[in-house]
Amino acid sequence: MHLTLHVWRQKSANDKGRLVQYEVDNISSDMSFLEMLDVFNESLIAKGEEPVAFDHDCREGICGACSLVINGIPHGPDEGTTVCQLHMRRFKDGDTIYIEPWRAKAFPVIRDLIVDRTAFDRIQQAGGFITINTGGAPDANALPIAKTEADLAMDAAACIGCGACVAACPNASAMLFVGAKVSQFLHLPQGHPERARRVKAMVEQMDAEGFGNCTNHYECMAACPKEIDVRVIAELNLEFMKAKISGRE
Amino acid sequence: MASNAGVAQSRALPGPVRFITSSIGAKVVMAVSGFVLVGFVLVHMIGNLQIFLGPEAINRYGNFLQGLGELLWVFRLGLLAALIAHVASAARLVILNQSARPINYSHNDYVQVKFAARTMPISGIVVLAFIIFHLAHFTGGKVQPELFHFQDELGQHDIYAMVTLGFQNWFISGFYIVANALLALHLSHGVSSMFQTLGVTAPAWRPLTHALGPVIGTIIFIGNVGIPLACSLGLVAIPAGAM
Amino acid sequence: MNLDAKIPDGPMAEKWDNHRFAMKLVNPANKRKYKVIVVGTGLAGASAAATMAELGYNVENYCYQDSARRAHSIAAQGGINAAKNYQNDGDSIYRLFYDTVKGGDFRSREANVYRLAQVSNAIIDQCVAQGVPFAREYGGQLANRSFGGAQVSRTFYARGQTGQQLLLGAYSALMRQVAAGTVKLVPRSEMLDLVVIDGRARGIIVRDMVTGRIYPAFGDAVVLATGGYGNVFYLSTNAMGCNVTAAYRAYKRGAGFANPCYMQIHPTCIPVTGDHQSKLTLMSESLRNDGRVWVPKAVGDKRAPNDIPEAERDYYLERRYPSFGNLVPRDVASRAAKQVCDEGRGVGATGLAVYLDFADAIKRLGRSAIEQRYGNLFHMYHKITDEDPYTMPMRIFPAVHYTMGGLWVDYNLMSTIPGLHVLGEANFSDHGANRLGASALMQGLADGYFVIPYTIGHYFGSNTFDPIDGEHPAFQEAAQAAGSRLQKLLDVKGSRSVDSFHRDLGHIMWTHCGMSRKREGLETALKEIPKLREEFWRDVRVPGSGDQLNVSLEKAGRVADFLEFSEIVVRDALAREESCGGHFREEHQTPEGEAKRDDENFSHVAVWEYKGDNEEPVMHKEQLTFDLVKPSVRSYK
Structure with a gap:
């Protein structure tokens, strides 16, 4: 197939950047979207131009590196799918495709389609952990956890930290990401001793990073490649209120 | 790192201020003040519907309220506080949310976002303008002063005449109808949102909480629009002498 | 080359205990004075960095990804083994040890494997305490499954995302230390060289992948947890960024490289569709628990799978290995698939695939049970191939998945360069010639959580360190060399992209040094690789600055190293005149086509020493001795 691409090109963080139109040929419908970009990049290199830089690594939908907004939708049109698992059979010959980076103040562009997502790491550093040193753990079966609770924890823990929730949110809010981590530890007794401190610290860091505020559009859930439910945001809200009102540390 | 300066800055504030200026706290302010306001709107609507029972009922109701004295001011100030909190928090959130995405997508496509949700600031501003107009109109008597001083047979403020005659003006009725439509739109997202913000977590409840916004919005729209519409169309008795 | 494995004395079960007592300790107040450079943030790297930081060491941790959470450990699906015996089905530390040594085709070091089995239980405890949401039974106890042909249920899992959950556990521990200021984490940075001063590893040369700055990172010890080199084949199940550069640079600085020819070919991957293919997608081998593998009996049978009657299907694994059937270990299953495809009985457009059929299981257990077990895998398969595995058998083909070879380490996980420690897939120690399913996660975390934190202290306690910094001439020299090498790549300004060379290298390797190998093929590869390398340095085009x-x-630097490193893989495959585990030499097979090991001549670890750019590397041997498990013919019949 033949495609017209409008790709965001930006040399560096300080460069202004703009959308550039390209034509690309010989795309097979069996290719993944990123393989289409590989082929396109090869054609740029052949012309002596610099290839388009984009983040990607595992290409099996789990590492969370890939991060493209395709025709206005993070990770493209397929539900529950990362870009690396999106296939070209989803597109038609002659289609025009807009490819842009995640857009958020908290995710500045580094180059082309690559953004800096270390804000997520800093949120995790603020409290996304259980304080336990290696070696001091009791027997794994000493603490029974109801299957239903473990399943809820796992639903939330499936988050791959890609940032599509932020990219999709009209307000660039990170509530789904933060909610997922808070929810995981909320449904596990191991997470309870530090729950108040955790939620307060993570929300505080999230706010300081310059993410927007959730206004309950649920666009994040629609974009999430792991289909994490906005239940985790409601849980985060409640957990934060409890922590604040109780004054527990 | 700018972000850590932000954390330090926020920690310098007193606890309750930190709460309401945090992203979630600001939403809680929206939800709680919104709850108060929507509660008022419902009660207000039910009260006003007494206009269909005739002049006696509505005038008695209006004068009962007027007779509450200081208590009325307690309600009024409470509502004003809720309104100010709602508007101020909303204004702050809108500004923050816009700055959270300095460069927009050139090509935007929403999968999930509803029209009502996207237009909350606009519907909110119109509703706010309407509230001011409405207060000036029926509480302050500044819009149609000529209709403000009627008295009924009991010597009370004739609210029935003021309202029914006031709505003979199609511009005024039209504004009431449009504003209430936007209020309904505002509530259809706002009421459902309140449950999410206040932590109603079970996905099984979601159909209910999602339905509640549009349902309440619709009820209020029908109830509130019914009055100007009925008056304009002459479906209620218009006091002839006052014309 | 000194290949003393430093295996402690005493009975096998007491070696690790004895050793822990014998090792030197570092005074808690002094620990912060020691700085450790950790490269890699996968299971091994993150767990090591976090644990060493908890102990009080000063840690710097580098990774090429944008976040520590993205290391490729995250992609492991199936599970993690431990000898908990929660299922009361006869498991024990000894059995896990025995299975691992046997599964590795008697080419691993007994003492290391025994220790691995010993610490396996503590890993599960640790991960649960961190909040890893392992699958559970209704009563709240942990669930287990049998995996990869094990006869006991010892595998712990978190849906099909066990690697992800374990990595996020280690990542959370690491983030906690970063917040505490004990770990300095530097993402988007690539190690370009190792720096050895006075015979000891004292640091690395790093390139900041955003600004291009090349700078020294120095300390008192270096820990490499940089994963495997499967991408030498271009197509593999590894992430796109996985590379051998860190390990290869260490090799060039004097670290021995052990058993480079041992690599695991995973039998259940989605087949290649065309030249554009950038990577291969693995599907958990748990699929073989319920799926039946078959090809048509007749050569060239191109009918649709559902049109082929039962009598004309060859369930070749069940036929050849009646007792293990579809659950034979990975190497056996992969080779059998290759054999039927070589016979012309392969399926699909390319003829390079076999069927994995769930029709019987769906009939027996119902569609919903299958959906519950494998729903996400079926979904993924459907997405990638556009075929519905509930109604059509899956097509699968083997793909390079894991490399058992790696830098040689002793019992303390220290390489032949003092101070350079190597963990996880990057070292060679525990899996012999073939790794069992659900053992990679176990090894990575064992090394990081429970081995290196002890042995690094022993290294510090046994040596004195002169203070150094990045101004040391050795750092300056290495940084300069690394910079000019990159400049050289930019200056070639040839006509071919880096990827095109990588693809060619992969083709040479897969054809001549893949699932089965023979002398002529390997010798051909040894001629073709230098030619390709020469062309690369003459004609590669690297745009930009x-x-x-x-x-x-970035790619050019990595491919340049693959182009050198691949030669050692081939040399090792050539030197190992036997078939064992993932290494199959066509000259060495039984009349039935099974692998034929030669314990008399090849019961050793082959360790390669770098001798100079234009010199042939020299192979040294570490003899393997088996005190507990007597090597036998590995039979799954």
Whole structure:
């Protein structure tokens, strides 16, 4: 197939950047979207131009590196799918495709389609952990956890930290990401001793990073490649209120 | 790192201020003040519907309220506080949310976002303008002063005449109808949102909480629009002498 | 080359205990004075960095990804083994040890494997305490499954995302230390060289992948947890960024490289569709628990699978290995698939695939049970191939998945360069010639959580360190060399992209040094690789400059190393005149086509020593001795 691409090109963080139109040929419908970009990049290199830089690594939908907004939708049109698992059979010959980076103040562009997502790491550093040193753990079966609770924890823990929730949110809010981590530890007794401190610290860091505020559009859930439910945001809200009102540390 | 300066800055504030200026706290302010306001709107609507029972009922109701004295001011100030909190928090959130995405997508496509949700600031501003107009109109008597001083047979403020005659003006009725439509739109997202913000977590409840916004919005729209519409169309008795 | 494995004395079960007592300790107040450079943030790297930081060491941790959470450990699906015996089905530390040594085709070091089995239980405890949401039974106890042909249920899992959950556990521990200021985490940075001063590893040369700055990172010890080199085949199940550069640079600085020819070919991957293919997608081998593998009996049978009657299907694994059936270990299953495809009985458009059929299981257990077990895998398969595995058998083909070979380490996980420690897939120690399913996660975390934190202290306690810094001439020299090498790549300004060379290298390797190998093929590869390398340095085109984020330049550096390293893989495959585990030499097979090991001549670890750019590397041997498990013919019949 033949495609017209409008790709965001930006040399560096300080460069202004703009959308550039390209034509690309010989795309097979069996290719993944990123393989289409590989082929396109090869054609740029052949012309002596610099290839388009984009983040990607595992290409099996789990590492969370890939991060493209395709025709206005993070990770493209397929539900529950990362870009690396999106296939070209989803597109038609002659289609025009807009490819842009995640857009958020908290995710500045580094180059082309690559953004800096270390804000997520800093949120995790603020409290996304259980304080336990290696070696001091009791027997794994000493603490029974109801299957239903473990399943809820796992639903939330499936988050791959890609940032599509932020990219999709009209307000660039990170509530789904933060909610997922808070929810995981909320449904596990191991997470309870530090729950108040955790939620307060993570929300505080999230706010300081310059993410927007959730206004309950649920666009994040629609974009999430792991289909994490906005239940985790409601849980985060409640957990934060409890922590604040109780004054527990 | 700018972000850590932000954390330090926020920690310098007193606890309750930190709460309401945090992203979630600001939403809680929206939800709680919104709850108060929507509660008022419902009660207000039910009260006003007494206009269909005739002049006696509505005038008695209006004068009962007027007779509450200081208590009325307690309600009024409470509502004003809720309104100010709602508007101020909303204004702050809108500004923050816009700055959270300095460069927009050139090509935007929403999968999930509803029209009502996207237009909350606009519907909110119109509703706010309407509230001011409405207060000036029926509480302050500044819009149609000529209709403000009627008295009924009991010597009370004739609210029935003021309202029914006031709505003979199609511009005024039209504004009431449009504003209430936007209020309904505002509530259809706002009421459902309140449950999410206040932590109603079970996905099984979601159909209910999602339905509640549009349902309440619709009820209020029908109830509130019914009055100007009925008056304009002459479906209620218009006091002839006052014309 | 000194290949003393430093295996402690005493009975096998007491070696680790004895050793822990014998090792020197570092005074808690002094620990912060020691700085450890950790490269890699996968299971091994993150767990090591976090644990060493908890103990009080000063840690710097580098990774090439944008976040520590993205290391490729995250992609492991199936599970993690431990000898908990929660299922009361006869498991024990000894059995896990025995299975691992046997599964490795008697080419691993007994003492290391025994220790691995010993610490396996503590890993599960640790991960649960961190909040890893392992699958559970209704009563709240942990669930287990049998995996990869094990006869006991000892595998712990978190849906199909066990690697992800374990990595996020280690990542959370690491983040906690970063917040505490004990770990300095530096993402988007690539190690370009190892720096050895006075015979000891004292640091690395790093390139900041955003600004292009090349700078020294120095300390008192270096820990490499940089994963495997499967991408030498271009197509593999590894992540796109996985590379051998860190390990290869260490090799060039004097670290021995052990058993480079041992690599695991995973039998259940989605087949290649065309030249554009950038990577291969693995599907958990748990699929073989319920799926039946078959090909048509007749050569060239191109009918649709559902049109082929039962009598004309060959369930070749069940036929050849009646007792293990579809659950034979990975190497056996992969080779059998290759054999039927070589016979012309392969299926699909390319003829390079076999069927994995769930029709019987769906009939027996119902569609919903299958959906519950494998729903996400079926979904993924459907997405990638556009075929519905509930109604059509899956097509699968083997793909390079894991490399058992790696830098040689002793019992303390220290390489032949003092101070350079190597963990996880990057070392060679525990899996012999073939790794069992659900053992990689176990090994990575064992090394990081429970081995290196002890042995690094022993290294510090046994040596004195002169203070150094990045101004040391050795650092300056290495940084300069690394910079000019990149400049050289930029200056070639040839006509071919880096990827095109990588693809060619992969083709040579897969054809001549893949699932089965023979002398002529390997010798051909040894001629073709230098030719390709020469062409690469003459004709590669790397656009852009070195002082910016430059994806082509990153790849070029890695492919340049693969082009050298691949030769050692081939040399090792050539030197190992036997078939064992993942290494199959066509000259060495039984009349039935099974692998034929030669314990008399090849019961050793082959360790390669770098001798100079234009010199042939020299192979040294570490003899393997088996005190507990007597090597036998590995039979799954």
